[in-house]
Each structure stands twice: as C-alpha cells, then as structure tokens.
Amino acid sequence: MTSPGEQNPGSAAKRKAGTNGAATIYDIAKLAGVNPSTVSRALTTPGRINERTEAKIRAAAAELNYRVNPFARALPTGRTKMIALMVADITNPMFFDVVRGAEEAAAEVGYTLVMTESQESAQREAASVERIMPMVDGVVLVSTRLPDDRIAALHAEKPIVTMNRFVPGVGSVVPDVTPGINQTIEHLANLGHKSIAYLAGPGPSWMSRHRWDILLAAAVKRGMNIVEMGPNEPTQEGGQRLLTRVRASGVTAVVAYNDLMAIGLLREAAAQDVAVPYQVSIVGFDDIFGTDFTTPAITTVKTPLLELGRLAVQRLLAEVEDPESTTSDGLAVISGLATSLVVRGSTGPAAK
Amino acid sequence: MTSPGEQNPGSAAKRKAGTNGAATIYDIAKLAGVNPSTVSRALTTPGRINERTEAKIRAAAAELNYRVNPFARALPTGRTKMIALMVADITNPMFFDVVRGAEEAAAEVGYTLVMTESQESAQREAASVERIMPMVDGVVLVSTRLPDDRIAALHAEKPIVTMNRFVPGVGSVVPDVTPGINQTIEHLANLGHKSIAYLAGPGPSWMSRHRWDILLAAAVKRGMNIVEMGPNEPTQEGGQRLLTRVRASGVTAVVAYNDLMAIGLLREAAAQDVAVPYQVSIVGFDDIFGTDFTTPAITTVKTPLLELGRLAVQRLLAEVEDPESTTSDGLAVISGLATSLVVRGSTGPAAK
DNA sequence: CTCTTTTTGGCAACCGATTGACAATGCAGT
DNA sequence: ACTGCATTGTCAATCGGTTGCCAAAAAGAG
Numbered sequence: 058m059t060s061p062g063e064q065n066p067g068s069a070a071k072r073k074a075g076t077n078g079a080a081t082i083y084d085i086a087k088l089a090g091v092n093p094s095t096v097s098r099a100l101t102t103p104g105r106i107n108e109r110t111e112a113k114i115r116a117a118a119a120e121l122n123y124r125v126n127p128f129a130r131a132l133p134t135g136r137t138k139m140i141a142l143m144v145a146d147i148t149n150p151m152f153f154d155v156v157r158g159a160e161e162a163a164a165e166v167g168y169t170l171v172m173t174e175s176q177e178s179a180q181r182e183a184a185s186v187e188r189i190m191p192m193v194d195g196v197v198l199v200s201t202r203l204p205d206d207r208i209a210a211l212h213a214e215k216p217i218v219t220m221n222r223f224v225p226g227v228g229s230v231v232p233d234v235t236p237g238i239n240q241t242i243e244h245l246a247n248l249g250h251k252s253i254a255y256l257a258g259p260g261p262s263w264m265s266r267h268r269w270d271i272l273l274a275a276a277v278k279r280g281m282n283i284v285e286m287g288p289n290e291p292t293q294e295g296g297q298r299l300l301t302r303v304r305a306s307g308v309t310a311v312v313a314y315n316d317l318m319a320i321g322l323l324r325e326a327a328a329q330d331v332a333v334p335y336q337v338s339i340v341g342f343d344d345i346f347g348t349d350f351t352t353p354a355i356t357t358v359k360t361p362l363l364e365l366g367r368l369a370v371q372r373l374l375a376e377v378e379d380p381e382s383t384t385s386d387g388l389a390v391i392s393g394l395a396t397s398l399v400v401r402g403s404t405g406p407a408a409k
Numbered sequence: 410m411t412s413p414g415e416q417n418p419g420s421a422a423k424r425k426a427g428t429n430g431a432a433t434i435y436d437i438a439k440l441a442g443v444n445p446s447t448v449s450r451a452l453t454t455p456g457r458i459n460e461r462t463e464a465k466i467r468a469a470a471a472e473l474n475y476r477v478n479p480f481a482r483a484l485p486t487g488r489t490k491m492i493a494l495m496v497a498d499i500t501n502p503m504f505f506d507v508v509r510g511a512e513e514a515a516a517e518v519g520y521t522l523v524m525t526e527s528q529e530s531a532q533r534e535a536a537s538v539e540r541i542m543p544m545v546d547g548v549v550l551v552s553t554r555l556p557d558d559r560i561a562a563l564h565a566e567k568p569i570v571t572m573n574r575f576v577p578g579v580g581s582v583v584p585d586v587t588p589g590i591n592q593t594i595e596h597l598a599n600l601g602h603k604s605i606a607y608l609a610g611p612g613p614s615w616m617s618r619h620r621w622d623i624l625l626a627a628a629v630k631r632g633m634n635i636v637e638m639g640p641n642e643p644t645q646e647g648g649q650r651l652l653t654r655v656r657a658s659g660v661t662a663v664v665a666y667n668d669l670m671a672i673g674l675l676r677e678a679a680a681q682d683v684a685v686p687y688q689v690s691i692v693g694f695d696d697i698f699g700t701d702f703t704t705p706a707i708t709t710v711k712t713p714l715l716e717l718g719r720l721a722v723q724r725l726l727a728e729v730e731d732p733e734s735t736t737s738d739g740l741a742v743i744s745g746l747a748t749s750l751v752v753r754g755s756t757g758p759a760a761k
Numbered sequence: 762c763t764c765t766t767t768t769t770g771g772c773a774a775c776c777g778a779t780t781g782a783c784a785a786t787g788c789a790g791t
Numbered sequence: 792a793c794t795g796c797a798t799t800g801t802c803a804a805t806c807g808g809t810t811g812c813c814a815a816a817a818a819g820a821g
Contacts, residue, residue, distance in 0.1 A: 081778080096778095125543075
C-alpha cells in the first residue's frame, strides 16, 4: 500500500518508523573522527578528554543537534533523571503551589517531574506508585494514604520522601503547624470563644491527626473546650455536610482540616442563613486560591506550600544523588517551615 | 568504610547500587526453563507461545514479582508509554480539570502522563518541550505560546496535539465557543447592554483572538458596540489593572478572556466601590474553581475542560498508535465540545 | 508411513549509551 | 636512548528487552 517514495498527501506523517531519526554518539564519533566511547566521555566527563578533542566533539554534537537518548542512558546507569510526585487529588488547589515548587526545584537541576494522582484512593495510589516506580529515580508522596509499612517497603527499593506525613526511617517534609495553631487559639480566645470544634479530614490522613493533636493541646492549655468531628472527606462537600453537626454541638467556632472544607461549610452556612462569623467562626488551613474571595473571606492558617514542594524535591534529590548519607534522618524531620494565621472575615466575636 | 555485611544503623539504605534488584526476563527464563526470548514473546505477544508454556512463564513472572524495565523496552522499540502535557501555568485553576481529564484518559490505556509547565514564557516552553520530547511518545500542548512553524517542526518528530489552539496540519482540540458566546451576547442584550468590551488575554494566545473574533461577530450581528482591550496577562492582576480603562471607556459590560481576569476585575471593582453588576456587568470564561463564590458570583462561559483534556489525550494516543491514519485532519478539527453560559450574579441590567 | 505444513522455541543481532581495562602516545628525567 | 609516568583514546562487555530468522517438533495430508 505505502510503496516507498510515494507521496503521502495532506499529512506530515513521514516520521521514521522504528528508530528516532535522532543523532547518536556514533554519528558524532564518525563526524569527529573518534571512537563512540570517546564521545560519551567527552560529553559526560569533562576533563577526561583532551580539550581540543572535546571541543571538536561538542561542535559535531551541536551540528547534528544531538540529544542523549535518556533510555539508552538509563539502561546501564539505572538513573533516569525523572522523579515522581504523587498527589491525592489534582483538583485540590492546595497542590498547585506544591507542584509549582516541586517543578521548579526539579527543573533547576535538570530533573523532570512526573505527576500522578491517586484520586483519594489508597488502592489506586498503590497501583500508581507501582507503575511509576521503575521509571523514576525517586518519589515524593504528598499526603499519602499508604500505610507505614507499605511506604517503608517502597523506600527499600528507591528513595522516597513523604510530605505532610511522618514515617519513621523515611525522609519527611512537614510544615511546623504549631505557630499557626497557637495563633489561632490565641485569636479565638481573644474573641471570646470558649468551645470549639475541629473538623477532621480523612481517617488515613496523618496530617489531619497531627493538626488535631497540636490543636487539642493548645486548646486545653488555653482552657478551652474542644471536640473533634470526623473523619470527613477533605472537600467542599465534606465541609458542607457538617453544618448541622456544628450547629447542634453548640460550639462558637470551628477549625477545619483544610480550606476546601472551610469553604464548603461557609457556603452551606450562607445557604441556610447561618451568619458567619456572628453565629459561628470558621478557620481553615493552608490559605489556598480562593480563600480570600469568599464572603466573608476565610481566616486560615497559611502553609508555605511552595517551599514544602521545593524542599521535598530537594531532599529527595539529595538522597538520589547520595543514597548513603541522606537516607532518613530519624526524628528531627519536622523542618522549620512555619505556618502562621491569616486573619480575615470568617472569624469574629463569639456568639451570645 | 562500609565494609560489606556491616550493619548500617538507623537506615534502610541497603538498596543495591548499580542495578535494580528487580527480576529480569532472564531470571524468569531460568526459573521456567525456557529461553529469554520465549519469555519476552509470552509476555508481549499472547498467542504466539504455547498456552501451557505461557502459563508457566506467567507463573514464574508472578513469583518473581516481575515488572518490565520500561527503558530496556523503550530502547529497541522507541516507544515509552509516556505522553507529556505541557501547560502554561500550573497555578491557573483552568488546568485542573484539563489535567484530570488527561490523566484519566492516559491511565485508562496504561500510559503515564508527564506534566511540565512553561510558566507563561515561550522560551521556557520551547526548552521544556525539547527536554521532554525524547522521553515521550507524544505531546499535548495546552494553550501553547509557540509559533506555528515551531509546532509544525515538533510535529515532524513526534505526534503532537494542541489544545485551545488551531495549527494547520496538527491535531487540535478546541471547544466550540460559539454557543456560549451567542448566549452571552443574547443575555447582555436582553439586559439592555449596548456597548461592551472584551478584555483580551496574552498576545500570542490563539484562544484569546479566537474568542474575540467570535464575540465581535456576534456583537455586531446584534447591533452592539464592542471594543477590545489588551493584550493583558491572563491573571487576576491582569484583570485588576483594567478597571480604570473599563470605566473610562463607558461600556456597561465586559467579557474577560478568562475567569482569573474576571475575578481580578471584580475584586478591584469592590476595592474601589464600583458596584457589580449595577455599574458594570462582568462575564468570564471557563467556569473555574472559585467563580461561584465571589460576591457577586461570576457569570461565565463554561468550557468542558475535563472533556477537552480527555479528548486531547485520546487523539494524541490515536496518532501514537497509528501514525499513518490519524495525523492531522485538515480543517474539521473544531470538535463539537460546546460551551454554554452560566448566569450568576455579576451580570445585570445595563447601567443608566 | 512418508511428506508437507504449521507451531513452538532458541539463537543472536540489535537499540544507544556507559565504563573497566588496556594500549598508544607524549614527555620528563637520567 | 631508555625507563617511568601521565594523559588520551580504543575495545569490548554490559544494561534488559525485542524481533527476524531458522530449526526442531508436532500436526495434518495423502
């Protein structure tokens, strides 16, 4: 049918079939009059080869528009210069800045970032990670739902860094929620709140429990009553569904696991004519896109997401580059990434 | 220092160095008592091998927890089962659903999605694409800023599909903006608006011009006056900065290139006590996360982003799987993905 | 019970780069 | 001129699959 030489009308499908048309080190070697291995050395080990020869080779490479074949390189070295970022739900704005930070940190050192999402399912997450592992030099698990032992098992295969989750023996990047939470309690106490609720996130979320632990301690220390409601889906719907329970509980303020839930609750309150902050004050977490244009705007604990993303990748790459040294650092993993309260309109004087 | 056998305390860094510990087809071959090539065939060409042998091989593979090394496979075949999605700005919520749709479509058929962003810079985009091209089987360019000839050049190397951009000879996925725009004009006309403005996006944005073209035609047909303002950054700031010009122009309604700009303009209006929609009506584009919780909520032309993402990937994969047939389909590329107006609070009767 | 045809499995040559071992070359010191 | 030592470049094996070609085995035909 497609006899060679035949015009293939109306289409740019003349791409070569099996092989990429791309130039190889063999082509360069021929052009520069040296051995392929010399080309390889010239390009990967500057200094190993005579300066003039190297220049000649580089010139030839440039002329042929050479780019290494990442797979050919990956095969003997086992290194791919790709890392994976696993997120729970791409459509949660919380991940924007994380992804952005991670992308930046990876690109800076010539790594490529591969993103996958688990769609909030531990099972799908496991499958995704399985599939991606052989392709990458390491994985950042953001807000993972995987159990500790599973993570440890993965870590035995390849470098792993978790974010918003602490796993013993595995590099972790976790923001310091204490300052933000202390400020929140302080703020609410100053407004006269004596009884508050924490709207928990998903059950398997380490971060949700972590925030609860710190919040509980801070509230108790301040002599407040506090209750936990949950677990809940970390979405607008999850927050929405809680309004009835919140009102029934008699608390005057709530702290939601994340901003999405806070937004959901806020909107449901508006829908049911519950005045915020007059009847109930709402505090969110993370300070995502949109928290400042609800009515009222949401008071929230700002998390340095971009920096977290950057740092997670940097730690991962440190482990990738030198597996010996950096692998896990025991307990001092809670890095100094501080959170802080951003006060907006959704908090006010306690009702009654 | 690290004498073999020594306990490496407090760390799981016993990962094997050069090679992955992973099982290969050679291990399977040995275990099943056949030739490696037989294993390869059994696993990749069902039917080519005797059923019983194949079963034995599969059992052995399962026992060894075998997973193909994607790079070893990619080397001879040139196929990687990865596709790239290039977006302009990860932090623009517009891309959420696009990414989600693309991820789904890719995952369904066992492909892995690699994401990169150009950070709104044609130069960075070119560099990113260059870097990613050799790793993937094809690329989806979303809202690309690259010039036509550059895209055509890329298309000569690998399958490419553009989204929100039409390039002759290259597969394109573009929503049908006409119904949404017609409804918008109709809606505004019914509200008594006679003079409106279009707040353009970035200069190189094909989609911004496209929307303008359709909008212009629709407005003229309806006997309205319309002006274009721009180009502008497609961000909240871009919208914010336009308030003065909008007011000066005397128009009673504006249509923004995207929701981010609409939100920016709306917030700036609130900040300067310009009443929306009483003094000026605002219409956005896309219906992104957050448009429904501004005050007032934003009237916007909803774009089926998830479907666009899905479709872009599906078209790309069709071309990947069969380069002959699917490459480019001339002009009938504007697929039937219809837009429609979502009326909310930011539009109202024309001022005066 | 041959002879042909179809299955089935093995051999070996790739894909493109990396890298240890070694040879050739150049240069200095004696 | 001769040895010693660097420096520079070459050879060949290797990473883990894929695949064209062929031979052995099995099935079918006459």
